[in-house]
Amino acid sequence: MHEFLTWLYGRSARNNHIRMMAQKAIVLLRKNQSMEYQQLCRELGIAFDKYQKPKRTFYFVVNPLKKVQLIQEKRIPEEGSDNKYKTHYLLTPERFRGYMDKTIDDFHTSVKA
Numbered sequence: 001m002h003e004f005l006t007w008l009y010g011r012s013a014r015n016n017h018i019r020m021m022a023q024k025a026i027v028l029l030r031k032n033q034s035m036e037y038q039q040l041c042r043e044l045g046i047a048f049d050k051y052q053k054p055k056r057t058f059y060f061v062v063n064p065l066k067k068v069q070l071i072q073e074k075r076i077p078e079e080g081s082d083n084k085y086k087t088h089y090l091l092t093p094e095r096f097r098g099y100m101d102k103t104i105d106d107f108h109t110s111v112k113a
Contacts, residue, residue, distance in 0.1 A: 001026070008064040012025065019043070021061045029091035037087040062089070070096040 005019045021044045028043050029035060035043070041058055048054045065071040072092045075085040
């Protein structure tokens with residue numbers, strides 16, 4: 001997992017805490033299947049009073065994982081409300097495998113041609 005996270009987030013020492021949060025997010029989502037945005041923030045230690053821009057820190061962690069389709073975001077409507085939603089995050093290793101297979105096939109085709 002370490003190589004994968006280094007590939008996604010780079011080797012910079014400044015990103016070390018982001019890599020650690022990403023690893024923790026993957027482990028948590030594997031264990032819990034699905035987690036709501038606020039709950040995932042709490043578990044990752046992203047406190048809204050600790051960080052100057054907590055949402056930005058959260059998306060620094062989540063966006064690369066979403067880009068490679070390892071994590072999927074799902075909006076679920078709240079009960080009794082038409083326009084309020086809760087965002088849940090799910091681990092999708094099958095979609096990630098498909099994304100990586102396609103990426104490798106595309107790369108192989110472009111190098112081969």
